[in-house]
Amino acid sequence: MHFSALGFDIDHTLGIDNKLERVAFLRLLDAMCNDGAKSLGTLAQESARIDELLERQRSGVCSIDQAVERFAAERGARTPGAWVERYKQMALESMPEFFVAQPDAREVLGELQRRGIACAILSNGWSPLQQEKARQLQFAGPVLVSDTIGAQKPQLEAFAVLAGALKTDPHEIAYVGDNPRGDVAAAISAGMSGIWFDAEDVSYAPELPEPSAVIHRLAELLALL
Ligand SMILES: [Mg+2]
Structure with missing residues (x-):
């Protein structure tokens, strides 16, 4: 495997947000x-419904605005749309308390920068939230978030935007992520190398193309350069 630029996933790769958005929904x-x-059930039932809505948003079925508005409407809130900004504000304010970087993330990103390796983040989500995570990681490169680029992993268009931001041919790019299908296999389909960050209890589906x-640990990336 050869690469001269790197793309990164954020969630469960560079850091974890400890169910920040679920908690923001429950506070909302x-x-x-x-x-x-009126709540539609117990906290456990509401949490399950929230997770379902967030999953739909992360997979691109709806936007975060639509998810919040729907949640508010289902519970008979008077002006459902008015809760969208409140939700975003609550999630952003809670970020420093919830987001935790991988122990070696800042060090590795800093070292890549020192070595002149172009890096960019490509993440599914809503932009101010993912931008804030990147800021906490002291990430210096472009941060591409699905809601602003208009495409999301595993769509090839999202990886094309990444290659454009890195000003690098896809064959020279390696993308690093925890999700076998949405990160690794998708990057490989886009002509990039796909590096699987195997750090949680996720199994790699055998029908997917093998990771490059x-x-x-993120620090193992430095040995691949
Ligand atoms: Mg991830």
Whole structure:
């Protein structure tokens, strides 16, 4: 495997956000109920519904704005659309408390920068939130978020935007992520190398193309250069 530029996934690769968005939704529910809305069940049931909505948003079925508005409407909130900004504000404010970088992430990103390796982040999600995670990682390169680039992993268009931002031919790019299908196999389909960050209890589906490399710590990337 040869590469001269790197793309990174954020969530569960460079760091974890500890269910930040689920908690922001639950806090929003609390505020909504104080304003006359009605919860549809227990916290466990509401959490399951929230996770389902967030999953739909992350896989591109709906935007975060639509997810919040739908959640508010289902609970009889008076002006469902008005809760969107409140939700975003709550999630952004909670970020420093919830987001944790991988222990070696800042060091590795700094070292890649010193070695002149172009790096960019490509992430599915809504932009101010993912931009804030990148800021906390002290990430210096472009941050491409699905809601602003208009394409999301595993779509090839998202990886084309990444190659454009890196000003590098796809064959010279390696993409690093934890998700076998959405990160690794998708990058390989886009003509890049796909490096699987195997750091959680995820199994690699045998029908997917084999990863170009497997790492268990981000620092192992430096040995691949
Ligand atoms: Mg991920």
